[in-house]
Amino acid sequence: MSPSRVVIVGAGQGGLQAAISLRQSGFDGAITLIGAEPGLPYQRPPLSKAYLLDGKAEALTLRPESFFESKQVAYLPDTRVLEIDRQAQEVHLDGPGEARRMGYDHLVLATGTRNLRPPIDGLEHACDLRTLADAARLREALAAPRRIAVIGGGFIGLEFAAVARKLGHDVSVMEAAPRLMARAVSPAMSRHFEAWHRAQGVALHLGRAAIGVDAGGVSLDDGARVEADFVLLAAGVRPNTELAEAAGLETENGVCVNAQLLSSDPAISALGDCASFPDPRSGAMVRLESVQAATDHARLIAARIAKGACPDYAAVPWFWSDQGDQKLQIAGFAGPGATEEVVADGLVARFDAGGLAAVETVNNARAHMKARRLLAPGGSADLAALKEAIAA
Amino acid sequence: MIRVTYVAHDGAETVIEAEEGTSVMQAAVSNDVDGIVGECGGSMMCATCHCYVDEAWEAKTGQRSDDEDEMLEGAASEVTGRSRLSCQIKLDPSLDGLVVHLPEEQL
Numbered sequence: 001m002s003p004s005r006v007v008i009v010g011a012g013q014g015g016l017q018a019a020i021s022l023r024q025s026g027f028d029g030a031i032t033l034i035g036a037e038p039g040l041p042y043q044r045p046p047l048s049k050a051y052l053l054d055g056k057a058e059a060l061t062l063r064p065e066s067f068f069e070s071k072q073v074a075y076l077p078d079t080r081v082l083e084i085d086r087q088a089q090e091v092h093l094d095g096p097g098e099a100r101r102m103g104y105d106h107l108v109l110a111t112g113t114r115n116l117r118p119p120i121d122g123l124e125h126a127c128d129l130r131t132l133a134d135a136a137r138l139r140e141a142l143a144a145p146r147r148i149a150v151i152g153g154g155f156i157g158l159e160f161a162a163v164a165r166k167l168g169h170d171v172s173v174m175e176a177a178p179r180l181m182a183r184a185v186s187p188a189m190s191r192h193f194e195a196w197h198r199a200q201g202v203a204l205h206l207g208r209a210a211i212g213v214d215a216g217g218v219s220l221d222d223g224a225r226v227e228a229d230f231v232l233l234a235a236g237v238r239p240n241t242e243l244a245e246a247a248g249l250e251t252e253n254g255v256c257v258n259a260q261l262l263s264s265d266p267a268i269s270a271l272g273d274c275a276s277f278p279d280p281r282s283g284a285m286v287r288l289e290s291v292q293a294a295t296d297h298a299r300l301i302a303a304r305i306a307k308g309a310c311p312d313y314a315a316v317p318w319f320w321s322d323q324g325d326q327k328l329q330i331a332g333f334a335g336p337g338a339t340e341e342v343v344a345d346g347l348v349a350r351f352d353a354g355g356l357a358a359v360e361t362v363n364n365a366r367a368h369m370k371a372r373r374l375l376a377p378g379g380s381a382d383l384a385a386l387k388e389a390i391a392a
Numbered sequence: 393m394i395r396v397t398y399v400a401h402d403g404a405e406t407v408i409e410a411e412e413g414t415s416v417m418q419a420a421v422s423n424d425v426d427g428i429v430g431e432c433g434g435s436m437m438c439a440t441c442h443c444y445v446d447e448a449w450e451a452k453t454g455q456r457s458d459d460e461d462e463m464l465e466g467a468a469s470e471v472t473g474r475s476r477l478s479c480q481i482k483l484d485p486s487l488d489g490l491v492v493h494l495p496e497e498q499l
Contacts, residue, residue, distance in 0.1 A: 024426075043433045050435075059418060060433075067424045292438075295431055299499070320437040329437065365436070366462035373466070 002308055003105030003267075004029035007091055009081050009243070010110030011035025013043060014272030014294030016062050018108050019073045021302030032074045032102065034081060034093065037131060040065065041075075045291060047135040048159040049322050053167075055139055057132060084247040086265055106305055109244060109255055109263070109270040110298070113237035113289065120151070121212040126233040129156055141230050142167055149173075149218045149228035151210045153180040155321045157234035158193065161202050162324040171202045172226045174218065176209035176235075183236075184319070185330065186340040188348045189360045196326055239274040239287060252276060254287040259312035261301050269304075271297035280314045280377055282354055284335060292318050314377040318368075325363075331371035332358035341383055349386055356381040366390075394483045394490070398425050399446075401496040412485065416478035416492060417441040427494035434479035436460060439467040440498040441478040446491035450474060453481050453490070469495030 006022060008015045011033050019033050035041060042060040051060060068075045079095030090101045115128045127141070128134050138160070141148075148164050150157045153175030165171045175182075179190035180197070197204060205220060212219040217228040239254040250256040250264040254276030261269050261277060272294030279286045296315040304310040319330040334350035334357040341349045346362035359371035370389040374381045381389075393409040396419055400406070410419035420428035420441075429440035436459060445453045453476065456464070460480050464471050478492065 045435070046433055058422075061422065064422050064424055070424060291431060318437075320432070320435065322435065365459045366465070369439075369462055369465045 002027070002029070003305060005032075005103060005105045006030070006108065006305060007032045007034065007102060007104040007106075008108040008110055009034050009091065010112055010240075010272075010274070011037070011041045011075065011077070012110060012112050012272070012294065013041070013062060013291055014112075014298050015108070015110035016041040017295045017298035018110060018271065018302055019071070020063070020067075021299045022306060023071045023073070025302050025306035027302065027306040029105075030074070031072070032076065033068075034076045034079050034091075034095075036078070036080050038078045039132070040077075042132055043291075044130075047132065048129055048156050049163065051132075051135055052139055052142065052160070052163045057136070060132065081243060084243055084268075086247050086267070089267060105267070107268045108301055109268060109274060110272055110294070111240035111243065111274045113239050113273045115233065116236045116238050117233070118210075118235050120210050120233075122214045123233060125213045125215055126151065126231040128233055129160060138232070142169065145169060146230050147172075147217075147228045149226045149231045150234055151213075151218065151231065152234035152236065153177070153204070153206070154234060154236060155181060155184065157232065158197065158323050159321060160232055160234065161197065162200070162322075162326075165197075165200045165202050166324060172205065172218075172228065173197070173202055174205040174208050174210050174220060174226065176207070178207040180204070180206070181321075185328070185360055186334070186338070186348045186350050188340050188342045189328070189362075192346060192362060193323065193326065193328070196323070200324065237273070237289065239276075241274060244268075244270070244274075252285070256285070260304060260310070261297055261313060269301045271301055277313065279333060279335075280312070281332075281357070281375075282335065282352065286333065286335070288317055288319075288333065290317065290319050316372055316375045316377070318372060327363050327365075328360065329362075329365065329368040330358055330360050331368055332356070332375040334358040343383075343387065343390070347390075349383060351383070354380060356383070356386055359386065394485065394488045396420075396483065396487075397489075397491045398427065398443075399491065399493045400427050401494055410483055412483055414483050416443065416476075416481040416483065416490070418479070419483065420478065427498070428478060429498045430479060436463055436477060436479065439463045439465075439477065442467045442469060442471075442495050442498060443476055443478045444472060444474045444493040444495070445476055445481075446493060447474070449487070449490050449492075452486055456480065467495070468497040468499050
């Protein structure tokens, strides 16, 4: 019997997609979408890119108010889930009005991540970039000329740095790892972006950890000092797994789910940034922070709930990052220990024991799309196959 | 305001009005038009806002760019000479009355 009440915890792009896909799959039971933030669900990726430049908050809204009426999705903004009672199949809510309980037949955890706050003194002097409210604050900060320090050389920090530099600010980026975006891209691609950011005039401090922030700037672990009137903390995220842990679900770097995206409780699924799932290619447990994973997970979960069964998760991961005029696209996912081969300028292939694992491209949509197809499940591609596909 | 008609794969028409400067993708999503996904939000990183420009409007919407062409390779439905990524068509007064047809699938 298919469940008649689905409750989705988290109203980011993945949580909303679960609601959209449930209706598209013909699910006619009750859907409740619970979000901690006020307002309608919105896209986060532009917050570190286009929104900082154009300030168009309305363009970020994922679906209009009318969607929730016409599709009969009960949306509860500004509402937190305090506890999951698995025995009673209820969530305890705290939001506008009084605290209450809500029953579920199936629960979808789409709780996402929150910003990591490393042990750095004086972090109250640093701003975060996660929510629309954060981004609005950053936009204000960018209105007047400033010296800006960014703690963290990952996607978010570098996207922000590129925007700030374009607007004419003095920008410094400090990254504790010896290279940029070390978790996400190959050393060769790190070097490409290191050279590009330096050419824009961004001061990069690699292999240097920030140890203190104050009103005048940032202190580094080698004793150096970066003077700044504005500091952004962009040191990565951690998955929001507290609810799942407190409820006794299996968690490790996220809520653990199987290839059907079910947690250790068959009445609870998890998706997107908060879920640790088996990579379809390698079988290794991975947690991806991307729109693609969030929405593809959501579609599978919705189909499974609506139809009672579905094939195992098999989507090819893809990622993007816009840094100035450098459009980075990644097809596939390479774990630690992958080897790399620079195929051409701005085109790097990464390999593991199973062959081609990921392809990174800059301003090369064509190669990116070819790679996505090459990496589709069931195949095992090598360098020759990649070169052939790109040449075709 | 600029009027746009979306013709679904089954022939159902939805007419909406959007502000100048909005993309055909944004206008669809913010008016809750089924059949346009726009997963990447208009960054030309996915191919889920695929549409076919009506013959009568082809000249006015212009040609697709090389990058757009490459991304369309990943579209779920057949790509024709009139295929566009709707995030790349920005509405201006010359497009008032625009008609686009939607593919059967976007994913």
